[in-house]
Amino acid sequence: MANPERSTELLWGAKGRGGLNLERIVRAGIELADAEGLAAVSMRRVAERLGYTTMSLYRHVPGKAELVDLMRDTALGTEPDLGPPRGWRADTEAWARSGLEFYRRHPWLLESAGVRHVPGPNSIAGFEQALAIVAATGLRPAQVVAVVGLVGHFVESAAREVVETTRIERRTGVGHDEWWGARDSLYQHLDRYPTLTRIYEEGGFDEPLDPFEFGLQRVLDGIEALIRDEVRDETRCAVCGKVIDPAETGRPRAYCSRACQQKAYRRRKV
Amino acid sequence: MANPERSTELLWGAKGRGGLNLERIVRAGIELADAEGLAAVSMRRVAERLGYTTMSLYRHVPGKAELVDLMRDTALGTEPDLGPPRGWRADTEAWARSGLEFYRRHPWLLESAGVRHVPGPNSIAGFEQALAIVAATGLRPAQVVAVVGLVGHFVESAAREVVETTRIERRTGVGHDEWWGARDSLYQHLDRYPTLTRIYEEGGFDEPLDPFEFGLQRVLDGIEALIRDEVRDETRCAVCGKVIDPAETGRPRAYCSRACQQKAYRRRKV
DNA sequence: ACATCTGGTATACAGCATATACAGGGAGAG
DNA sequence: CTCTCCCTGTATATGCTGTATACCAGATGT
Incomplete structure (x- = not known):
């Protein structure tokens, strides 16, 4: 290259x-x-x-x-890796978090995200990373793809929100004030929005939850529920995805065969 | 106006x-x-x-x-309403679905969505609608706001994906072919992407799950988990949000007082 | 009757991506 | 050595864009 x-x-x-x-x-x-x-x-x-x-x-x-x-x-x-694997949930979380960090560094990517998006080698590498993480859950292939898409788009969406917020805050000093200033004209019609009024009065907007952290946990919970429903209690090989028949005694098996064990070792070494 | x-x-x-x-x-x-x-x-x-x-x-x-x-x-x-309420999950789903339908009708909104977004009265009306639905779950106000944000952004993101897909398919005839055509240059480096290869060979890309339907169920599952954890088993008044003390006999109470019952009736009538 | 305001027009300008024509320099062929 | 050709960078021009400025006809107010 x-x-x-x-x-x-x-x-x-x-x-x-x-x-x-x-x-x-x-x-x-x-x-x-x-x-x-x-x-x-x-x-x-x-x-x-x-x-x-x-x-x-x-x-x-x-x-x-x-x-x-x-x-x-x-x-x-120019992005770093995620460290050693610690289970699909922690790994997916780390992947998402590094994605957010990435968008933070290059906010302009969000502006051009809607467009056609010809995938380059580095983009594919990130995709592969996520697929490997999620595939370890034992979901069906199409579900794995869908899950990766869901998390990826969530990160993009949340990053858009976070980046936009910080940009506005940096440009207008306080930010919050400006937002509520624009809302002033709304106060005349507040009777049309009873729930909004109530939530505002109860302080629901005072300390908003971090949209990334909050949303990520919800999404992961949702995925966890899917796994609970779909995946029978079988451990699967992280290399080839086949079902591993459990060892009756001793340390639980992580790979389906010596071949896969070796393959994983070699990959880890490079 | x-x-x-x-x-x-x-x-x-x-x-x-x-x-x-x-x-x-x-x-x-x-x-x-x-x-x-x-x-x-x-x-x-x-x-x-x-x-x-x-x-x-x-x-x-x-x-x-x-x-x-x-x-x-x-x-x-110019958007329709959602019909009679049928519980937070069905209502949120209907809200999300109508949002998707809306973006389908006006795809250009997605192109300008990243920008500053000065909220107009109609936009606020949709926000109020969603707040009312989610507030009925009994979550804390800040959580309600966060949930609405999560679902709203999910809809936007999924709509972007769906709209983009249909647009490409309409423009290039088949679409799928073009996508895999671009992938041809990838086949030389496929050894660098073992999981991607495996999932492809297992047909994970052949019949992709609908990203909107799939993602929506995951997100709703995640929200449901949150509600299960956070909300004590109390029914709450849809009008004022107060806890309703349960009726010991007869039909379960839906409002905390006659006043709220009347208020809901009046609102329903107009 | 005169001034002022309102709504529509014509022209001009800076910025954009890019098509076209051209210039110099280096490589290779005769 | 000369001639040709390609590669790289330049200059100019076209047709878009949003919008500032100046102008003009008609309605309205005084």
């Missing part, structure tokens, strides 16, 4: 000379987006930041849409 | 004469967005559709952002 010639050129070329690169363009785009949001990423701005003309970019990138695709997948690539 | 003069003008002016209106502009914007997506809504296009010049719109609307806000709230206004 990483052309070594280009990489050294990228690492050592520094100041601006050394010619234009795909990598340099993508990096400049990401920096711009991290700092000022996706809307600030225009071909002009990216080119300016690199000291070239607008059209020079088109020698390396087909168009803006593709640039954004590349930016997304590249940004994904 | 609805200026009768303007409304009659709007209803009877028909063909194009009768002058420009806020309502006509907003309606034209919605029609355009429904047909061609939010990206197609430009001041020029809206004006053309009405037979006026671009700048004429600015006599009635401060700018495009405000026009979109108005479009959103107006679109929300």
Whole structure:
């Protein structure tokens, strides 16, 4: 993937000379987006930041849409792993939490999330990670896929909420005030919203629960209920997914065969 | 709210004469967005559709952002209600389903959902509806708010997925093929994604579960678990939320007092 | 009768993505 | 060495976008 010639050129070329690169363009785009949001990423701005003309970019990138695709997948690539496995629930939680952290670092990804989303290798790697975690529950394959989709979309949605909130708070100082200021015009029609009124008066909006933490526990509870209903009490091999027939004595088996045990060991070692 | 003069003008002016209106502009914007997506809504296009010049719109609307806000709230206004109450779970499900249906009708709302979202009266009305449903569970106020947020965001997220899928399928004919076509380049690196490979081979992607139906049941299950843990076995008044002390004989009480019973009756009647 | 306001128009400008034409430099062929 | 061709970067132009500014006709108020 990483052309070594280009990489050294990228690492050592520094100041601006050394010619234009795909990598340099993508990096400049990401920096711009991290700092000022996706809307600030225009071909002009990216080119300016690199000291070239607008059209020079088109020698390396087909168009803006593709640039954004590349930016997304590249940004994904710099993420850490989740540590040692501790059961599907803890692992899924860790996966979700790292996803949130990721969106926090690159909020602009949320702005372009609705669009077509051509999956790059790094994006697929995250998908694989989640599939492996959830597959260990023993759910049926289609259910595994659905669960991963559910959690993934939940993270995206919650991140959108959290990021938006912090952005507004940072921009308007307090934030809460502005929100309730806009609500002032509502107070005249409050009789039309009796439940809203009651919940407001009971302080339901004073200290809102963290939407990510709250929602995540609900979603995981829901998945747990599904597992309880669907999965017979069989342990399954983390490598191949086959049912493991339980050992009658001694330490419970974790793999269905020596082959899978070895495979897991090798994978763990690299 | 609805200026009768303007409304009659709007209803009877028909063909194009009768002058420009806020309502006509907003309606034209919605029609355009429904047909061609939010990206197609430009001041020029809206004006053309009405037979006026671009700048004429600015006599009635401060700018495009405000026009979109108005479009959103107006679109929300034409939605049906949910029928008679049948318990929090069925009601929440109905609310979510109507939300999905709404997004299906106006997919462009999803494109502008991430943004600041100034809440209009109709949007608040939907919020009130959901609050009333969830408040009947007896959860604490902050929890009620969090649950409504969770379900609302889930609907938005699932709708995005569903709408996107149908759009791609409609545009590219089959859709599935295109998706797996893009995956062709992946097959060379499949050894890097063992779980993905296994799930694919087991048919986990062949007949994907409906993300809305699947996710909704998980989310509701999670909420149900929360209620089971949090709520003592007390029935609560749907009007004021107070605890109802149970009737020892006869039909179970639904309201905490005659006053609330009457209030509910009056509200139901209008 | 005159001023002011309202609603619609025409023109202009800055920003955007990108198509097209062109220029210099390096590589390879004759 | 020269000629050609490709690769890379540039300059210019087109057609979008939102909107500022200036103008103009007609209605209304005084």
